[in-house]
Amino acid sequence: MPVPRLSRCLWRPMRFCLSLLARVQAANWTLGLYHGVGRNPPAPRSSDTKRARDSREPNRSQICRSDVYLLFAFMNELNIENLHIAVNGQEIVRGLTLRVPRGEVHALMGPNGSGKSTLAKVLAGHPDYQVTAGRVLMDGENLLELEPDERARRGLFLAFQYPSEIPGVTIANFLRAALQSRVPEGEELEATDYYAKLYEKMELLGMDRSFTSRAVNEGFSGGEKKRAEILQLAMLEPKYAVLDETDSGLDIDALKTVAHGVNSLRGPDLGILLITHYQRLLNYIVPDYVHVMVGGRIVRSGRKELALELEERGYDWAREGAVEPAFR
Amino acid sequence: MKTETSAVNIDRSKGDFFYPEAHVRDAGAGLSERTVRYISDVKEDPDWVREFRLRGLKTFLEKPLPTHWASKDLEAIDFDKIRYYLSPGTETKRSWEEVPDDIKRTFERLGIPEQERKFLAGVEAQFDSEAVYSNIKKAVGEQGVIFVGSTEGLKNYPEIFRKWFGKVIPIADNKFSALNSAVFSGGSFIYVPPGVKVKHPLQAYFRINAENFGQFERTLIIADEGSEVTYMEGCTAPKFNTPTLHSAVVELVALKGAKIQYITVQNWASNVFNLVTKRGLAQENAEVKWIDCNIGSRLTMKYPSVIMKGRKARGEVLSIALANDGQHQDTGAKMIHAADETTSNIISKSISIGKGRATYRGLVHVPKHLKNCKNNTECDALLINSTSRTDTYPAITVRGTGNAVQHEASVSQVSAEQIFYMQQRGLSEAQAMSLSVNGFVNDLVRQFPMEYSVELKRLIELEMEGSVG
Numbered sequence: 001m002p003v004p005r006l007s008r009c010l011w012r013p014m015r016f017c018l019s020l021l022a023r024v025q026a027a028n029w030t031l032g033l034y035h036g037v038g039r040n041p042p043a044p045r046s047s048d049t050k051r052a053r054d055s056r057e058p059n060r061s062q063i064c065r066s067d068v069y070l071l072f073a074f075m076n077e078l079n080i081e082n083l084h085i086a087v088n089g090q091e092i093v094r095g096l097t098l099r100v101p102r103g104e105v106h107a108l109m110g111p112n113g114s115g116k117s118t119l120a121k122v123l124a125g126h127p128d129y130q131v132t133a134g135r136v137l138m139d140g141e142n143l144l145e146l147e148p149d150e151r152a153r154r155g156l157f158l159a160f161q162y163p164s165e166i167p168g169v170t171i172a173n174f175l176r177a178a179l180q181s182r183v184p185e186g187e188e189l190e191a192t193d194y195y196a197k198l199y200e201k202m203e204l205l206g207m208d209r210s211f212t213s214r215a216v217n218e219g220f221s222g223g224e225k226k227r228a229e230i231l232q233l234a235m236l237e238p239k240y241a242v243l244d245e246t247d248s249g250l251d252i253d254a255l256k257t258v259a260h261g262v263n264s265l266r267g268p269d270l271g272i273l274l275i276t277h278y279q280r281l282l283n284y285i286v287p288d289y290v291h292v293m294v295g296g297r298i299v300r301s302g303r304k305e306l307a308l309e310l311e312e313r314g315y316d317w318a319r320e321g322a323v324e325p326a327f328r
Numbered sequence: 329m330k331t332e333t334s335a336v337n338i339d340r341s342k343g344d345f346f347y348p349e350a351h352v353r354d355a356g357a358g359l360s361e362r363t364v365r366y367i368s369d370v371k372e373d374p375d376w377v378r379e380f381r382l383r384g385l386k387t388f389l390e391k392p393l394p395t396h397w398a399s400k401d402l403e404a405i406d407f408d409k410i411r412y413y414l415s416p417g418t419e420t421k422r423s424w425e426e427v428p429d430d431i432k433r434t435f436e437r438l439g440i441p442e443q444e445r446k447f448l449a450g451v452e453a454q455f456d457s458e459a460v461y462s463n464i465k466k467a468v469g470e471q472g473v474i475f476v477g478s479t480e481g482l483k484n485y486p487e488i489f490r491k492w493f494g495k496v497i498p499i500a501d502n503k504f505s506a507l508n509s510a511v512f513s514g515g516s517f518i519y520v521p522p523g524v525k526v527k528h529p530l531q532a533y534f535r536i537n538a539e540n541f542g543q544f545e546r547t548l549i550i551a552d553e554g555s556e557v558t559y560m561e562g563c564t565a566p567k568f569n570t571p572t573l574h575s576a577v578v579e580l581v582a583l584k585g586a587k588i589q590y591i592t593v594q595n596w597a598s599n600v601f602n603l604v605t606k607r608g609l610a611q612e613n614a615e616v617k618w619i620d621c622n623i624g625s626r627l628t629m630k631y632p633s634v635i636m637k638g639r640k641a642r643g644e645v646l647s648i649a650l651a652n653d654g655q656h657q658d659t660g661a662k663m664i665h666a667a668d669e670t671t672s673n674i675i676s677k678s679i680s681i682g683k684g685r686a687t688y689r690g691l692v693h694v695p696k697h698l699k700n701c702k703n704n705t706e707c708d709a710l711l712i713n714s715t716s717r718t719d720t721y722p723a724i725t726v727r728g729t730g731n732a733v734q735h736e737a738s739v740s741q742v743s744a745e746q747i748f749y750m751q752q753r754g755l756s757e758a759q760a761m762s763l764s765v766n767g768f769v770n771d772l773v774r775q776f777p778m779e780y781s782v783e784l785k786r787l788i789e790l791e792m793e794g795s796v797g
Binding site for chain 2: 107125126149150151153158160164165166169174175178179182215236272
């Protein structure tokens with residue numbers, strides 16, 4: 001989508017201001033001043049008494065610590081509001097609201113067909129899905145208006161559940177092209193810096209250097225594909241990363257390596273939405289918050305312990321909590 | 329994903345320009361005996377060449393257009409409107425300073441003198457019908473290597489020239505080889521003496537500048553025993569409103585143990601009919617390798633061939649064709665095994681964009697009495713849009729018991745998921761397409777000399793720019 005010149009001119013200084021705000025926010029984060037500001041709204045409950053009993057509910061009393069932070073929070077989060085998504089006329093996601101501030105890891109769990117992967121693809125801008133209502137803001141900017149590549153360049157990363165093969169294009173060349181697309185026109189990426197960084201990140205992920213000369217995902221095992229996704233995440237340094245079923249098809253060793261990679265990338269500048277089917281991954285990547293998605297909406301939210309309870313009680317239990325039946 | 333195509337506005341800016349004509353010699357429009365005699369007079373042909381041309385004309389007029397198997401689009405060529413010979417009327421120069429200014433400007437814009445200084449052992453530049461510049465590095469010339477235009481070759485080196493001229497591709501091979509035999513002008517004559525290995529490539533650059541014109545260069549390369557040579561040709565033409573015809577004949581002769589590598593990167597404007605006959609003869613233990621990149625043109629029909637006549641001779645064709653909207657690349661290879669233990673290899677990759685059409689025609693022939701012959705054929709097609717088309721017509725005849733042949737073909741499409749994946753990493757749709765296409769040809773391009781692989785990648789990027797909505 002061509003961006004009008006004027007708004008491009010305005011965007012630069014605006015982004016500068018936003019980055020300043022981001023720094024203040026990061027400082028707050030590290031000083032522990034910021035707790036649960038702009039926290040996700042409570043999932044719909046059938047009764048208020050139940051909510052009162054729920055000790056896993058985030059501590060909401062701190063919200064009013066300072067209203068000023070609210071502004072920062074708004075500028076530094078991926079904010080999904082009342083999102084409705086349809087595929088071929090059928091509604092898959094039905095009014096989903098979720099906030100992922102930078103610096104936090106949010107796990108999104110749910111059974112098959114609950115709409116988790118659909119959400120991931122819509123965030124990245126896949127053309128096969130229609131957003132019928134709601135909006136998504138990334139650092140205050142309307143994400144849904146942007147082309148997929150613009151979203152990526154502005155800091156959104158999706159680790160695919162089924163990454164595509166790109167025959168003949170090596171990982172090194174692909175990542176270089178991806179990084180090159182982020183530098184201003186006319187500037188060249190410094191080759192030596194690039195390779196130094198690439199090798200450093202590969203070491204972190206326990207990847208052999210020979211990997212760089214292999215074509216992207218071509219003939220990769222399940223584990224190699226997922227590690228290659230995390231390598232790209234590490235190299236592209238996004239603001240928000242959506243990891244879609246990154247644990248699927250991994251044996252325990254591969255899972256540990258991938259988890260180690262993700263954990264090493266955690267920090268105040270990165271917000272992670274971790275989509276997973278099983279609790280297993282959360283033993284290795286411990287989330288700050290857990291959300292349960294059933295039938296296209298979030299039915300429960302809580303601290304990391306929610307995942308354990310869910311494991312024990314099953315999705316039917318989570319479903320019971322919904323205001324209306326998930327499946328009509 | 330946007331699926332509708334508009335493969336228009338391709339930037340051919342590098343080749344799409346022309347200067348006003350200043351031709352002194354002009355054979356006029358239309359083809360007759362008078363035209364052929366005019367060319368012979370201007371070029372002061374010896375008698376055997378005059379006779380050769382007239383036989384060519386007769387054969388050309390007798391033969392029908394091969395529309396029973398090839399594209400009907402051939403009928404769009406109006407042979408009466410074409411001008412068959414145009415030349416500035418000056419001798420071929422040995423230094424750029426002597427080349428007439430307007431012609432020199434053309435080649436400077438195309439970067440030829442600069443490339444010569446950088447990495448070439450010799451350069452010939454042809455402007456319409458005649459070579460205007462031809463030069464070979466002193467050190468190479470001192471080894472006895474001959475690199476001149478075909479006119480100069482037949483005059484100054486008749487004993488070598490006549491022995492092989494028209495032997496690999498006879499006049500009557502096809503209608504267009506007959507046409508070329510009648511009106512040929514320009515092209516290169518190369519002779520490499522026994523044992524001489526020419527390290528750097530020799531290059532010829534063919535430029536069409538005039539409208540309603542046909543370019544008919546004739547190239548003959550002879551590599552004597554144990555010698556090695558690489559020849560590269562580049563072709564461009566500006567985009568005129570009327571079709572232009574380019575119909576060359578290229579004959580290669582690799583004597584015992586010799587190696588010839590012939591590289592073509594053509595970037596014709598989209599209304600050039602490019603109908604070229606290319607064939608190499610490989611004697612015992614010799615190798616002929618064609619690297620052929622076809623970009624642009626309205627219709628290209630070209631099937632580089634190798635006749636493996638001596639024991640252990642090798643033939644190879646590596647070909648890349650890119651068919652954009654309104655273009656038909658009808659390309660392929662022919663491998664004729666005529667001795668024991670001969671091996672051939674064909675790798676063809678085609679890309680069809682928009683309504684473009686790429687056709688592969690391959691012929692592999694191994695007769696019954698031969699032993700231990702091998703052929704490997706791989707042909708891969710990539711379709712970019714749902715309107716793109718590809719056809720494969722392999723003709724393989726392998727008789728006898730001790731021969732092996734292998735044929736692999738694949739058709740793939742750049743999937744919407746693949747493009748989305750690349751976009752998610754920050755690449756624009758066009759960049760993603762271009763990277764996919766480069767990936768598709770990558771293993772082949774890696775075998776090209778550096779300078780050409782860079783040029784080819786750039787050309788592919790330019791072609792891809794207009795191909796996504």
